[in-house]
Amino acid sequence: MSGKRRVAITGIGLVTPAGIGTAATWEALLAGRSGIAPIRTFDASGFPVRIGAEVKGFDPGRWIEDQKLLKLANRAHGFALAAAEEALQDAGIRPTAETASRWGCVVGTGIVGKAFDELAATHAECVSEGALDTDRLFSSHRMGDPVTFCRTQACAGVGLLLRRFGIRGYASSVHTACASGGQALGTALKVIRRGMADRMLAGGFDCMLNPVGLSSFILLGALSPDNETPERASRPFDATRNGFVLGEGAGVLVLEEWTAARRRGARIYAELAGDGNSLSSYRITDSHPSGDGPIQAMRAALADAGATAETVDYINAHGTSTLMNDRSECAAIRAVFGPSVSGVAVSSTKSVMGHLISAAGAVEAAVCALAIHHSLLPVNANLTTPDPDCDLDFVSERARPRRVRVALSNSFGFGGSNSCLVFRHPEEVGA
């Protein structure tokens, strides 16, 4: 451990279904106030699933005055720009011409494609009998718009963040489905450790709450169909759970090399202390019932942080509210923690804000940092019928005061990538 550069979390920005801004989100997570409701951003009345975790009342112009830049941003990019602005304001530091090359940026990016209205326009303009007509595509004045092209690049989000905040160091966007946000933070942690940057803007953003994204999860049967009781629909670890609720949003953190953060007297929420990363190599969407895959990620993360299971006080679970994930994750936690599992409190904040897909890992990392900072554990809402296969100490009913020495955040993605991040209370960091 001694040779490693440490990494401090000094800024947090959140745009989530629970609230716009870190304070609003955190308050809703503590109160268990659901961000899940009937879908309003488009007419979902024909779909078998009509509920979602939408970001409500979002206006990117309130955060970013550069209209030219916003023109190139899709809804998810808007979330990312706003969350990044809040994180930098919160950290009280920004890249300057002198420091720009020592700032980096890594973001977890969603599955990129055209927005539904753009796809519908393509369909109206140049589709014959269900297939693309390339002659009509080529001759149409409406097609081939560079703005659409820019918005649909996988690296568009990182490109906008670099430009907006003047970052000129290491820059990357990553995608491992629902583990993207966690893997982005893990990558950023290592960039600082390796000395490639001193400060990083890191996080994740996503918006699949559109007709295509919603359809794609409905087709897989992954979503809760509880249209009549949206606020109860996401109930991770409850015996009656029946799928996840699709959400949207962004979480961005400012990470700083520890001594640089201390030197400028920054407020440090927590140390980002460890990253564990594994591949299940089992099936595309299924998790191994034994927890194989996530087990290795959690063990590697604890080892990377130089932490033991006994010092972990809180786990922000992946907890999607699907039978398979929840049972597999509980098995993994039991295997890693052994007898000390009784000492660790667990909650899934997806119970309140739904599943933010590529943003989930980043937003939930922020939740761990806030739990450490406030000595408060957010609630796992809607857990009223215990599942004997999920017999952990869940933070059910209400938020729980607790000083957190070490916290873990799990994120597991389709495709089998598993991310586990370890956070440490700043007072627990040795001199």
Add this chain to the structure above:
Amino acid sequence: MSGRILVTGLGGICAAGTGPEQIWDALAAGRSAVGPIRDWNASAWPAPVAAGIPDLDPRALVEDRKLHKLLRRTDLFGLYAAARAIDASGLLAFRAGLDPAAAETFNDRSGVYVGPGGGAYQNQYEFFPALTAAHGDLVAFGREMSAVVNPMFLLRSLPNNVLCHIGIRHGFKGPNACVTNHAVSGALALLEAAWALRDGEADRAVAVGHDAPIEPENVLYYQRLGLLSGAAVRPFDADRDGTVLGEGAGAMVLETAETAAARGAPVLGEFLGGGCASEGEGLLSIRADGDGPARAMGLALTDAGLRAAEVGLIVAHGNATRHSDVSEAAAIRRVFGPAPPPVTGFKWSIGHLLAGSGALEAALGLLALRRGLVPGVATLRTLDPACAPLPVSPAPQAPRSDVVLTLSRGFGGIGVALLFRGLTGSVS
């Protein structure tokens, strides 16, 4: 802890061949794989050419036919190149001789790093029949969609498909990353893999970059942005008028020297260092002074502990767009002074593989060192005075040392430089 990282397997596929050696031979012979677009009638388009892989037989690339309905064209290339690199390394034969517990540890210590591309537009066309059936009515679309759209749509859309299926197919379960960063994806996947091994996160890793950008809508955008040539890729030439899209993949197996020596692995080269830097000026902007690529190359040299004079060959990005080449030449002069080592590029022959380019070009760069020959840029006629002086030539050159630098540049003004040493034989 900072042990050496060795290259023990290469894989590649593109329009010029189905293996790195075959592709290298085409380059050395001055053969370009650029030709008319065949997948649709593009004869009236201003840029009717591409370096597409002809007569693609998916089963020749991925034997498991059940998998085909879950894979995009780009994924076939990535899985193929990765499998060839793993085969060449002999890793699986070595694992087969281990007892079950040791094999399990082997898998947990084997990483997978992928830079995927492709599929942004064509994949969504799966929804066209549903849109047609709905006659523009979203309520009807929601009601009918399930009966019309392939339920596997999302799984086929996952950018991390190759990562997932390399894991399932080869049993690797270690650290992993999936870099979705346009044309630096493959190079950055290689760099993250190498750094992970250097930091002791794994003992070995396969890194692959793959892409299949030759689809009508994508070509239309590149064309409208003025990025495509209608005829040929002429890097650094006074008459260059854009790039040509290519498709395929490149892959490398990397191992720590300790584990490679323990199994007597074949050794092709050594990873020396890398760097990544951005310009922060926008998605499509490029600084004229070469600031980003110059800093990426500087970081790579520092990471490798090398002086610029020790580099024997530069494999340039050389995509033959007006702005990219001139700024790249400026960057090379900034780092290497007025007399850089021989410079070449491969896109004139294989096209621009975007996410696949960095990984394949790094593999080809290593082969150039092993053969002691820098292939010429056959399409170069007159060096652009704005790029001069630059030691790039249509004729073959000799590398100045056994170190190759490859440069990749992508949208967002992001540049990645990689340094490898060419080696022959096996470690002991």
